[in-house]
Amino acid sequence: MAPDCTPFERQLIEGCRKGSPQYQEMFYKHFYGFTMAIALRYHPVRQDAGSVVNDSFMKVFARIDRYSFEETFKGWLRRIVVNTALDQYRKHIKHTQTVEYEQAESQDIEVDESVISQLTAEDILTLLQHLPDQYRMVFNLYEIEGYSHEEIAGQLKLSVSSSRVYLVRAKEKLARLVKSYFPNHNERFHS
Amino acid sequence: MKDSIHKRLTDHIRKTVGRYELPYEPGSWEEFQRLQRRRRQQPVIWFRYALAACLLLGILGVPVWFYTNKSDGTQLAVRSPKSGLSGQRPLHPSVENRQRVGAVLPDRIAAGANRTEKPLVRSAKGTSTETKEKNAANRQDEYEQNRFENQNRGGVNNRLEIADRLPKNRFIQPETPFNETRQTRISADLPAESSTQTASFAFINPRSIRFLQHPLRPLSLPLSIWKNEPAVAKIEPAKTGPKPVWGVSLAPQSVYAAGSSPSVAVGGGLFSEIPLSRKFSLSTGLSMAQQKLGTKEAGLMVFSTVPQLVSTGIRLTSVDLPLNIRFRPGRLASKGFYAEAGLSSLAFLNEHYAYTYEQTRQETISVMGTNGQEVHVTQLVTTQQTTTQSAPAFQKIYWGRIINLSIGVERRLGTQFRLSAEPYVKYPVGPFTRENLMLGSGGVSLRLGFQSGR
Numbered sequence: 001m002a003p004d005c006t007p008f009e010r011q012l013i014e015g016c017r018k019g020s021p022q023y024q025e026m027f028y029k030h031f032y033g034f035t036m037a038i039a040l041r042y043h044p045v046r047q048d049a050g051s052v053v054n055d056s057f058m059k060v061f062a063r064i065d066r067y068s069f070e071e072t073f074k075g076w077l078r079r080i081v082v083n084t085a086l087d088q089y090r091k092h093i094k095h096t097q098t099v100e101y102e103q104a105e106s107q108d109i110e111v112d113e114s115v116i117s118q119l120t121a122e123d124i125l126t127l128l129q130h131l132p133d134q135y136r137m138v139f140n141l142y143e144i145e146g147y148s149h150e151e152i153a154g155q156l157k158l159s160v161s162s163s164r165v166y167l168v169r170a171k172e173k174l175a176r177l178v179k180s181y182f183p184n185h186n187e188r189f190h191s
Numbered sequence: 192m193k194d195s196i197h198k199r200l201t202d203h204i205r206k207t208v209g210r211y212e213l214p215y216e217p218g219s220w221e222e223f224q225r226l227q228r229r230r231r232q233q234p235v236i237w238f239r240y241a242l243a244a245c246l247l248l249g250i251l252g253v254p255v256w257f258y259t260n261k262s263d264g265t266q267l268a269v270r271s272p273k274s275g276l277s278g279q280r281p282l283h284p285s286v287e288n289r290q291r292v293g294a295v296l297p298d299r300i301a302a303g304a305n306r307t308e309k310p311l312v313r314s315a316k317g318t319s320t321e322t323k324e325k326n327a328a329n330r331q332d333e334y335e336q337n338r339f340e341n342q343n344r345g346g347v348n349n350r351l352e353i354a355d356r357l358p359k360n361r362f363i364q365p366e367t368p369f370n371e372t373r374q375t376r377i378s379a380d381l382p383a384e385s386s387t388q389t390a391s392f393a394f395i396n397p398r399s400i401r402f403l404q405h406p407l408r409p410l411s412l413p414l415s416i417w418k419n420e421p422a423v424a425k426i427e428p429a430k431t432g433p434k435p436v437w438g439v440s441l442a443p444q445s446v447y448a449a450g451s452s453p454s455v456a457v458g459g460g461l462f463s464e465i466p467l468s469r470k471f472s473l474s475t476g477l478s479m480a481q482q483k484l485g486t487k488e489a490g491l492m493v494f495s496t497v498p499q500l501v502s503t504g505i506r507l508t509s510v511d512l513p514l515n516i517r518f519r520p521g522r523l524a525s526k527g528f529y530a531e532a533g534l535s536s537l538a539f540l541n542e543h544y545a546y547t548y549e550q551t552r553q554e555t556i557s558v559m560g561t562n563g564q565e566v567h568v569t570q571l572v573t574t575q576q577t578t579t580q581s582a583p584a585f586q587k588i589y590w591g592r593i594i595n596l597s598i599g600v601e602r603r604l605g606t607q608f609r610l611s612a613e614p615y616v617k618y619p620v621g622p623f624t625r626e627n628l629m630l631g632s633g634g635v636s637l638r639l640g641f642q643s644g645r
Contacts, residue, residue, distance in 0.1 A: 033214055037208065037213050117203060120207065121207050125208070144209070171200070171201065175197060
């Protein structure tokens with residue numbers, strides 16, 4: 001049994017493998033929050049994220065037979081969602097012009113550590129929403145999913161150096177965003 | 192310091208979003224199901240459209256195919272030589288290469304009679320057949336070349352110019368009259384048995400005389416009598432048997448369904464008639480009609496808090512695929528009468544249903560009483576609510592659900608067109624449509640048919 005699977009989840013997976021609509025519904029509702037959270041990191045617009053989620057579940061129901069309980073189910077599911085989000089991004093990027101973003105400011109940004117530790121998931125999603133698409137993609141893939149720059153370059157059709165640059169700029173921009181959105185920890189949490 | 196902040200921020204983000212999950216949003220599963228259904232239906236819908244297109248192509252294509260096949264069989268009746276040459280026996284070279292006979296070639300005459308005498312002498316001396324063929328071929332080549340030039344240069348003016356450019360002494364009056372030359376040369380080139388074989392070698396007396404009267408005038412005769420083919424008679428396929436008819440139809444009709452009042456509609460489409468025998472033919476086609484119906488529910492409850500279905504408005508766009516046998520009774524056939532019977536298959540491009548529900552409820556209102564005081568009165572208020580539903584196009588094909596019966600009369604319009612009026616009844620064998628209606632219709636089908644080749 002997969003290490004992260006509860007007996008209930010295993011039951012859901014087995015039910016989906018049999019093609020039972022009831023189990024599919026339960027599966028969908030059970031994993032909806034997990035997949036939506038991943039999708040929102042890549043596509044902050046709710047509608048786009050919903051589309052990624054639904055497409056991901058389509059793939060999951062179609063390929064659930066291929067899942068072997070050797071790896072964690074959530075890892076398998078996460079990979080599907082991320083790949084679907086990348087597909088959507090690639091589809092979207094075809095119709096949008098790539099713009100060269102502004103150079104990062106060279107000055108150091110000082111952010112209170114307590115501010116960082118108090119950032120909630122919603123705050124982080126809001127911050128990510130303010131990142132340019134390419135920065136957000138590279139940041140998510142590198143820092144959260146653990147992809148290498150070579151892999152990211154391959155996935156996003158970038159050069160490896162661009163991927164590195166985008167990551168640095170994404171981090172700097174995030175820090176600036178944290179600073180500008182939450183300038184004073186005390187004001188925010190104790191007022 | 193900078194890296195430290197970035198590291199801390201990144202670590203925090205990774206840790207926080209890694210555990211983050213959103214609550215389930217109601218309606219998401221239903222949305223997912225809709226998407227799933229739409230994606231599943233997509234290939235099916237395309238398949239249905241493709242099937243419908245194939246059917247249409249088949250219906251219209253079969254008569255064309257029939258017709259084409261018959262046209263291919265157009266026979267060319269070659270008049271056999273009078274000499275009795277027939278069958279597998281190879282034709283004489285002069286018959287095979289009809290244009291080789293150069294007796295009336297204008298340029299040959301213009302080039303001088305001396306050149307034309309040689310083969311005559313040779314043939315008189317009994318030159319072998321091969322030599323004669325070679326000579327004939329050479330003459331043919333020359334003739335073809337000159338004729339091509341003349342034709343390319345165009346009309347009479349061009350030809351006159353050409354004549355002017357020619358050396359004046361080039362034209363030499365033939366020693367023998369043209370008729371004789373021609374006759375002699377034909378006889379020289381042809382053996383005796385085939386000299387009068389075909390009509391192609393008929394003399395052209397009037398023109399040749401005119402030509403001799405105006406020797407400097409270039410021969411502008413098209414010589415169309417020298418046909419590229421032997422005398423042929425085209426056998427018209429129309430004379431060999433009946434041909435398919437296809438055309439358009441318009442059908443004002445009355446539509447009815449069990450529990451509904453009849454309504455008027457108009458349909459139209461394409462049809463084709465494929466002859467099977469002298470009396471029978473296969474009639475098929477594709478017609479469309481937009482039909483509107485209204486059904487009313489019986490036994491309404493007078494007072495009910497629950498909404499009751501009171502009526503249904505139905506709007507259908509039907510596609511009818513009939514397959515009928517047409518019978519032309521012996522005596523009446525000459526007057527154009529016929530009878531038809533068969534089955535129809537149906538599909539719907541659009542099925543639209545509007546359900547009207549009625550709900551009666553009690554309402555208390557205040558009215559002024561006779562004594563001038565306000566009185567509360569309870570009254571029944573009836574409200575209606577309409578909901579609509581539609582079925583997707585070609586959701587189902589109902590094979591052979593309708594019996595077609597009709598009689599008709601047909602009149603010819605000219606040689607190729609036929610106009611027919613056909614009163615008909617379409618009686619449902621079983622229920623169809625999404626609401627399982629027993630839907631029938633009756634009307635008059637007006638048809639304008641086209642039969643090519645007559």
